Amino acid sequence: QKEVEQNSGPLSVPEGAIASLNCTYSDRGSQSFFWYRQYSGKSPELIMFIYSNGDKEDGRFTAQLNKASQYVSLLIRDSQPSDSATYLCAVRVGDMRFGAGTRLTVKP
C-alpha cells in the first residue's frame, strides 16, 4: 500500500463547476497535510495546508481533513480553465510524502 494515494485521473469538469480531489494516507501519525498544484513542465507550488480536522477555506479552495478516516480532500469552486493542472497531495510524518497526483482538466 502506498503511503499517500490519489486517483490519477484525469478528472474533467466543466468551467464553473466544483472539482473534488481526494487523497488517502496510511500513517496515522501524519501531522500536517498539503495540497500542491503543478502545471505541466513546472515545479509544484503550494495551494493550501491543513493541520486540524475539519474544513479550511482560502478563496475558491477548501481543504477538508478527516484523521479518523485518514482522508484529505481539496474542493475547487467555480473551476476555471487556468485550474487545469496536476494536484499533488502531501503528508508530513517526519519526511514529506507525496502522492502521484491527480490530473484535472477544466473545460470551457
Place this chain on the structure above:
Amino acid sequence: NAGVTQTPKFQVLKTGQSMTLQCAQDMNHNSMYWYRQDPGMGLRLIYYSASEGTTDKGEVPNGYNVSRLNKREFSLRLESAAPSQTSVYFCASRGVPGETQYFGPGTRLLVL
C-alpha cells in the same frame, strides 16, 4: 529574492558518466531536499539536509550522493549515471518545522 534556483535546467548523459546538480536558496532556510519525479510515481525524496553540516537518506538514495556546502547550497551528485536515473529532479527548501517546502524549477535529466 530568487527563491530556490537549480542548474542546469536540462542535461543529457551517457551511461557511466558523472555529474553534479546544483541547488541554492536565498530564503535563509535551514532544511533542503532533493526529490525525483517520475511519471505515475509522484515526488520521491532522495536526500535531505535538516541543517548546515547534516545530510540524511530519503526514500530512494541509491546511486546518489549529496553535499551541503553551506546554508545556501545543496548539491546532488550522480557518480555513475544509469538509464534508471532519467527523471526530473527538484530541489526544495523549508524554513521552520511545520512550514511548507518551496521548490526550484527542476532539472530534466536524460541518461542514454
